[in-house]
Amino acid sequence: MIVPVHRLDDDGLREALGELSLTMTLDEARKVAEMIGRDPTDTELTLFDTMWSEHCSYKSSRRVLKEHLPTEAGNVILGPGEDAGIIRFAEVDGKKWAIAVAHESHNHPSQVMPVEGAATGIGGVVRDVYCMGAEVIGVLDPLRFGNPAGENGERSLEIAREVTEGIAMYGNALGVPNLGGDVVFDSCYDDNCLVNVVAVGVVREDQIVRSRVPEEALDEPYDLILVGKPTDWSGMGGAAFASADLDHAAALDNKGSVQVADPFLKRMLVVANRAALEYCREKKIAVGFKDLGAGGIACVSSEMADAGGFGIELDLELASLATDDLPDRVAACSETQERFAWAVPSRVSQDILKIYNETYELGAMYEGAGARVIGTVLKPEKGEPRMYRLKRGAEMLVDVPVELITEGVRYDRPKQARTAAPSRDDLPLGGREVAATLLELAGSEHLCNRRELFNHYDAEVQARTAIKPGAADAGLVMPVPGSAAGLALTVDGNPRIARIDPYMGGVSAVVESVRNLACVGAVASAITDCLNYGNPEQPEVFWDFEEGVRGIGDACRAIGRLDADGDPLPVISGNVSFYNQSSTGRAIAPSPIVCGMGIVADVARSRSMALTRAGNPVYRLGSFDPALGGSVLAHVIDPAWRSAVPAVDYDQLKSELRTVLQAHHGGWAEAVHDIGEGGLLMAVTEMALGAEGRLRNGVNLDLTDLVAEGGDFAACFGEGGGFLVEVSDEHREAFEAAARAQGVRCLRVGSVAETPTITVAGLAQGPATIALEDLAEAREATMPRMLSREEA
Template sequence: MEAAIDVSRLEDADLERELRAHGLTLKLSEARRIGELLGRAPTLTELTLFDTMWSEHCSYKSSREHLKRWLPTEGPDVVLGPVEDAGIVRLGEADGRRWCLVIGHESHNHPSQVLPFEGAATGIGGIVRDVYCMGATVVGVLDPLRFGDPRGAEAARSRAIMAGVVDGIWHYANALGVPNLGGDLVFHPGYDDNCLVNVVAVGLVPEDEIVRSRVPAEAATEPYDFILVGKPTDESGFGGAAFASVILDEGVENRGAVQVPDPFLKRVLSEANKAVLAAARAAGIAIGFKDLGAGGIACVSSELAEAGGFGMRVYLDRVHVADERLASRVIACSETQERYGWAVPRRFSPQVLKIYNEDFDLPHVYRGAAARVVGEVTRDGRYTLTRGEDRLCDAPVSVVTSGIRYERESAPRRQEPPAPALDPARDLAADLLALLADPNLCDRSYLYQHYDGEVQGHACLRPGEGDSGVSAPFQSSPLGFAVTCDGNPFYGERDPYLGGALAVCEAVRNLACQGAWPLALTDCLNYGNPEKPGPFGAFVEGVRGVGEACRAIGRLSEDDRGPAPRHPIPVVSGNVSFYNESARGAAIPPSPIVALLGRVPDVSRVPGQQLLAAGDPVVLLGPRAGALGGGAYHRVVLGSAGGALPAPDFARLRAEALVVIEAAQAGWIRAAHDVGEGGVAVAAAEMLLGRRPGALGLGLELDLPAGALAPAAALFDETGGFLLEVAPAHLEEFRARCRAAGIAPVATGRVTADGRLLLAVDGAARVELALADLAAAWQGTLPALFPQSAQAAEASR
């Protein structure tokens, strides 16, 4: 019989010792509250269960009210908002069916700092399971990554973590047969002690085949079983959700909280899952399906039950385990990877077991893997766990899943460092080369080479070929989708609100460059300790920035083209990652990272980023405002983060994006790139270099009007905009469309055939560089930052 812990009678010091002795992160008030809710002393298994379910990772106990207040979640295209494992939006009709996109967005930050390979790999594994469980086929992943300063005091550790994370991502996703559609990579000393590994997965599902993560209503009239599928439960990942909800102390042994990945077993399970879903559809059987992630068996079984309005009884002695000596609380709450939970009618259970255990032969694919009936749905609204005669948990299921709420003190801090002076005598060509060689702006091809962007054969624009990844998933239809990830911590640390708002703005511009109508957004909100007013205030401001940008820019679509949006961009999925702070008190910069999905009506008309034809006009949209604060030029060249940050103009962005999307879909745009980090100068260089630097041997001439701005401010200003190569035959049509939208192109240059970048300001040449010099600066940085590349170079000498 498992002993109970009398949380109501123990003195504070004794209760603290008891909780910490068992590795529990519950606060004393929380432990005592559990006793009040149960009306008795809880068992150790119950305390462990609540430790997981009440963690920030699972309960959103500090963030939920702010997410509900600021983020719009509904819209005409939304099928399922942020209520289950992933969001779902309508894409359109193709191949005779109505199709939806499924998107999930998660973080695996703490595990990746402790064990980079395993942490990143299991991050990919977890997010693809979330999408699979909606009945979808996973058609792409993205990986926004943040690492410490690769040239700072912790350079060796930051580089090693980066190499391990990248290896973990490609090993898992490539083996699973899922293409990489993009992501981004940022270095900042604020990530020295806490890297960020955010992961996004996109899936495709016919609308009539969507599966829900809940016990179906049919369980009210016939018996339903709970079936556990996958690897044998072990102690890997035990306490993982709680581990992600405390300050990271690398001096403490946390490796057991990191799960162990197996992409090859995942691939078999994915095919077997499809067979079960097909069998259920063929028989007209309603089922519930959910992956096992944070909290393991206890979390998934209780959430399936509560979402459907039922109870659940789980028999832990029926669970297939790697070691029979495992403690009951470990079996209940371990986060062993590659597992799923099903709620199915009892009459269907034998067929499910046969598909997994016989047709797909799980026990021989992986030692100890199986599908087993380990529980049953009840109608009493209670959640019980037993092991033999031992009753380990007995509580209302609503109490288990509802979590708790905190009202935190919020005191956001904004940094206002002074702006550095701009020296009119500076060599701006040399400054541009310095920017292109910086780790945050250099060529990402070396990173993309690790990932398989071709598997499944749907790639239209691969990572690095455009501002967004574009996929063409249908055989007989031009319909496709685009997706991008964005977030700039250099803005977030200066102004948390702008960190959130500007991330949404850049994501919209990125999709517009590919002619994609934005459908839905997800966010991963990465911040420090919510118990401190500063980091929590930054979170609140970041959420407000994301939400206000989504509402003000609004939905862009064929039936919503007016200057005032009729609907917001909906936020359909996401994650909050708190406690990204080391034991010495160093918190990450506020880091909201968004992913934006878009619909591409005709993938054959999607422009890429690289300039294509000499003689074509190149048009700049978006006035220059001299916003260099937090930007690359001030930071890299002048060593300062001071100065004015870019000010979002949501109405202008909406108007510009509509023009660009429509022009791209009309076939008027041959190449497109958004103006962001490094301003027009870096955007122009990147359009010349492209994914294949110098392959076309083209050049670019562009003359910018400065107005009252210094030349450097005109060239490197990070106020958002678009740089567009327009087909000559459609230039006047494009200008007319701009006039109709109230937009005046800022400048018009031209593509040349001389392999030179010539940037002038008010008629005076300020940058003149050969394509070869641009490529030399841009290409060499990233490979040298990976430890294995440096070792290989040394060995080859």
């Protein structure tokens, strides 16, 4: 069907776009017609609507990302632009291994259909890693939900339950362990939960596959093969859905934009994909391999062709469709799950089809599933545009230069600094006592044990896990069988800081990440990011976004790779998620989230956070900043309170990191934990109770020096950074000497005790004693009570 863009006035064009459920602007629709020199078909408009969406084109964010984020370093094999970033990992028995990481979001779908939205989020991100030729060894899931005690608390908790159910359903069925995550509850997420997902894989460097038509297609004919489920309506308009404010009144209508996951078919596809990859490796055949995400067949084929420098021609009649009457534009652009595309030499196409259709009989597992040749690669002709042609039988649906589709449009959005809320220096403590405050924080939704939320995740399938999620500040796995080399992973982001200072929100995410990695003895190697913000068309929101990205970039350059002087900490992959706000204009707090990864030479030297032996000294390592802005304490007392957030001294931070790493390498450390959310006393609590919340050794503390500098509550609950380190008594002097050599403040604040209490001396309000049993009860009871369906 031709859409008469040139003849329609604005009202008529607006109506035509609405009938097609397209979200492109009138100017964008007219630009399509101008670029191709004629009125477009409805399939062409749908394709451009998808490929020019914020989700696919990064039309608002691309300039900012390129300007601020470092993406190159000596350990980077592939950076942004591929389905997953890849860094060098280790050489084992003469073979060089690499780590592939992808980071995505599935926010809007998870708000509308939490189980399906979260499950397909996991499904999509693991496909990104599989397509690089890697074996997926784990996923991580930073999650953000609404205020459980707020006006929409019941719905927020239902979303939390169902999101974790969807993640577990897909990951467990696929046989992929969950390696970590975090959860934040805040009223800003009442209307827009955030479901960010990370997938991690391992691949030999000589077996990496690219998501593009290979250059060998210049020398011989290449086919495009579509693999997986038959194409249906599911996920139609998903990219556009993710690129607009979420209208809850129309939420039911948007359910069709949420894909439907099938982890069991995916598991069979993974096995079949491995067989196909192995066949290509044995035959030394150059191939391209890419998953079908937003935009479906049209998106994957145009991106693969353009990335390789080719054109392409497809026929939808050759594809497996769920129904014969599936509209052309749906068949072309639907985001049906569990599908992949291959670019292979025509001479081997039948062998690839045989693997899927006969050896693994995909059609017997799911009706209509299988592999089919649906098109051919077009070689570039000198002086001629590289064409993208999509037909259905004899009817031509799309006939445009491929670069017009993939280049997209670019916007330089206006920005305006947000008017800051008045800052107040004095937090209204109101005669609070330290002991009661610790119990209150430990039992809050912000700091309680999350085990009840995550206990249905499988963290140990594949038998690679060295330190389970929650046992330390970062999870730790051994990616290569037979090697002691470890990969540490963490996900971090603090909206309480970003709400006050968007720039420091980006900085703090990176800083927390590298601290967490150091806590298990890992040197930070790279990060990925997922940048969650409101509507970029609003100048204040776009200012928040650019400030957050600038903060991430500055922190990555300032910290760098400690094992490679001069290299920044590279950002190797990521995602931008805009329009996280409701149709009423209520936006989330700026929410940049990073995944940090680091390498441990020998996992046997890594330590968890659990205290080990009575009598061992406990040190607070690092500088002390008494600022309480953005802290959990301030949020619990008064969510509207604003004050300066802790500053970061990068040189001091790097010295602290080197000291912590030296403590691991030297075998001096018995337990390590960074001082993050909840401050020093919460960190001590977590070290004493351990990941399982069981009673362990207590701690006797003396905070006299810290109290003198910042007062009781900054000393106990400030989140200005630093580390707590339990050191074996025989290595005490070596640890102190190492800190002095690095110029790092090393303050002995206590010792591990046999009695199950935390005692705190040196407070202005007098000594405090808190029983571990009471702390355990406070931390353990909250999440089961919140998630109880009976109470909900």
